[in-house]
Amino acid sequence: MSRAIRSIVIVGGGSAGWMTAAALARTLQRDCTITLVESEDIGTVGVGEATIPPIRLFNEMLGISEADFVKATHGSFKLGIQFNGWSRPGESYFHPFGTYGKPFETVGVHQYWLQQHVGGAIDPIDNYCMAWHLAQAGRFAPPSRDPRNVLSTYDYAYHFDAVRYAGFLRAYAEARGVVRHEGKVAGVAQHAETGFVETVTLEDGRAFAADLFIDCSGFRGLLIEGALHTGYEEWTHWLPCDRALAVPCAPTPDFIPYTRSTAQEAGWQWRIPIQGRTGNGYVYSSAFIDDETAARNLLSRLDGAALADPRALRFVTGRRRKSWNRNVVAVGLSSGFMEPLESTSLHLIQANISKLLAFFPDRDFDPLVIDEFNRVAATETERIRDFLILHYHLNQRDEPLWRACAQMQIPDTLQTRIEHFRRFGRLIARDMDLFGPPSWTAVQIGQGNRPQRLDPVLAYREADGAAWLAKFRAAMAAEAGKVPSHRDYVAQHCASHG
Numbered sequence: 001m002s003r004a005i006r007s008i009v010i011v012g013g014g015s016a017g018w019m020t021a022a023a024l025a026r027t028l029q030r031d032c033t034i035t036l037v038e039s040e041d042i043g044t045v046g047v048g049e050a051t052i053p054p055i056r057l058f059n060e061m062l063g064i065s066e067a068d069f070v071k072a073t074h075g076s077f078k079l080g081i082q083f084n085g086w087s088r089p090g091e092s093y094f095h096p097f098g099t100y101g102k103p104f105e106t107v108g109v110h111q112y113w114l115q116q117h118v119g120g121a122i123d124p125i126d127n128y129c130m131a132w133h134l135a136q137a138g139r140f141a142p143p144s145r146d147p148r149n150v151l152s153t154y155d156y157a158y159h160f161d162a163v164r165y166a167g168f169l170r171a172y173a174e175a176r177g178v179v180r181h182e183g184k185v186a187g188v189a190q191h192a193e194t195g196f197v198e199t200v201t202l203e204d205g206r207a208f209a210a211d212l213f214i215d216c217s218g219f220r221g222l223l224i225e226g227a228l229h230t231g232y233e234e235w236t237h238w239l240p241c242d243r244a245l246a247v248p249c250a251p252t253p254d255f256i257p258y259t260r261s262t263a264q265e266a267g268w269q270w271r272i273p274i275q276g277r278t279g280n281g282y283v284y285s286s287a288f289i290d291d292e293t294a295a296r297n298l299l300s301r302l303d304g305a306a307l308a309d310p311r312a313l314r315f316v317t318g319r320r321r322k323s324w325n326r327n328v329v330a331v332g333l334s335s336g337f338m339e340p341l342e343s344t345s346l347h348l349i350q351a352n353i354s355k356l357l358a359f360f361p362d363r364d365f366d367p368l369v370i371d372e373f374n375r376v377a378a379t380e381t382e383r384i385r386d387f388l389i390l391h392y393h394l395n396q397r398d399e400p401l402w403r404a405c406a407q408m409q410i411p412d413t414l415q416t417r418i419e420h421f422r423r424f425g426r427l428i429a430r431d432m433d434l435f436g437p438p439s440w441t442a443v444q445i446g447q448g449n450r451p452q453r454l455d456p457v458l459a460y461r462e463a464d465g466a467a468w469l470a471k472f473r474a475a476m477a478a479e480a481g482k483v484p485s486h487r488d489y490v491a492q493h494c495a496s497h498g
């Protein structure tokens with residue numbers, strides 16, 4: 001007898017629910033019903049405006065055209081994140097998508113830059129990445145496919161309206177057979193012996209049975225926690241922010257192709273331009289500022305008129321102890337949350353969906369499969385966690401939150417990486433790193449981690465580092481001038497109307 005999964009119920013219709021529904025509908029083309037239950041009364045988190053480059057693979061996997069997607073979501077393009085005041089007030093650095101210099105050099109460009117820096121040069125390392133040349137000039141076009149051209153050395157992602165993205169994917173999923181039911185889940189029935197979830201029941205009594213349940217119910221984790229009591233590992237001692245206020249404001253004429261993250265007294269403020277508005281938010285620690293002051297400060301620091309009242313969100317940073325428990329897989333906020341500092345939440349949704357497809361079960365729910373899924377999910381999350389802590393820990397600011405972060409004990413996995421950079425400017429890779437060497441370079445140098453000594457390998461090189469760097473910088477500046485403005489690119493290829 002076939003043990004194949006024949007029915008799937010997704011609980012929740014936020015970004016996680018509809019991304020999952022779309023991917024499952026695309027992949028499971030027959031012999032399996034996909035049902036999604038969501039409650040308009042409960043609503044969604046609805047923020048989630050900035051992304052990282054792998055989202056392009058997700059859209060490509062669905063066969064979605066970039067222009068249709070950007071139009072539908074009022075999107076814009078993102079070349080990286082500018083961090084203002086994170087090392088100390090007045091200083092700034094760029095975390096680019098892409099590389100410094102060119103990727104195939106055996107000695108990293110940052111090593112030559114460090115060599116010059118020791119020699120007294122103070123030119124920011126940002127000047128040696130193509131993404132920053134374009135970003136600072138407000139320009140955008142997709143990268144060149146010619147590897148000899150410096151315009152091939154950057155990558156990009158999007159900013160968009162997360163509510164519109166969920167709506168766009170809903171239309172996609174429903175067109176491929178996903179059936180949506182409106183209503184509030186009031187009960188979860190489990191098998192008396194195994195604890196497997198058998199049905200979810202709505203307030204009006206409708207019940208939905210399935211072989212496999214996907215919990216996309218948001219922070220509440222209705223199935224993974226409410227029913228299965230899976231447990232949560234909290235990381236607030238490393239990432240102390242626990243609240244956010246989000247508010248859109250009127251757009252400014254510059255329409256920059258990057259996110260801005262500005263450190264504030266008790267957290268940081270994001271600025272994300274999309275078509276028709278700019279998204280803003282203050283992510284803060286309630287132990288260091290009260291909600292009223294945070295709201296006042298956020299509103300006073302907008303660069304356009306507020307278009308709504310600030311929306312308050314609370315969260316506990318950490319991860320569910322298992323993302324997959326019995327026949328329930330948690331995707332999205334139900335599986336954990338880390339603040340949006342590096343725009344990783346939508347990516348983690350995508351990552352759990354990819355793993356679910358790679359480890360798709362049958363009704364035996366083999367523990368070997370579930371354990372591997374959970375091992376990979378835990379490692380992916382911890383790698384991102386360490387990268388986020390790096391931003392907080394390496395700071396030289398003087399407010400209480402920042403002093404506490406500079407002094408806190410950090411995970412050994414991160415301490416090792418910081419120490420390697422501190423010795424010789426070396427970047428230590430770990431399996432399943434989402435953020436690669438250029439990202440670690442950007443943040444370590446940007447936050448002031450300077451090596452005690454130069455990498456010994458530099459002594460064997462004949463290249464004149466200064467001339468080599470100057471060549472890159474000039475080539476990048478020249479090529480940037482040939483790229484259209486971000487505003488013109490969007491107007492020409494993917495302008496949204498209304």
Ligand SMILES: Cc1cc2nc3c(=O)[nH]c(=O)nc-3n(C[C@H](O)[C@H](O)[C@H](O)COP(=O)(O)OP(=O)(O)OC[C@H]3O[C@@H](n4cnc5c(N)ncnc54)[C@H](O)[C@@H]3O)c2cc1C
Pocket residue numbers: 011012013014015016017037038039040042043044045046047048049050051162183184185186216217218219220222244245246281313315331332333334340343344345346347
């Ligand atoms: C302040 C903040 C900023 C963020 N910024 C970014 C960003 O820039 N980039 C990024 O990638 N991510 C960001 N995120 C994360 C991102 O918003 C979420 O990962 C994403 O929206 C997924 O949310 P979700 O679908 O898991 O949950 P939700 O949006 O909360 O959706 C939960 C769904 O479950 C349904 N539901 C819940 N309970 C029931 C019930 N009893 N019955 C029926 N339905 C139910 C709800 O109706 C809803 O449809 C941010 C998050 C926060 C808090």
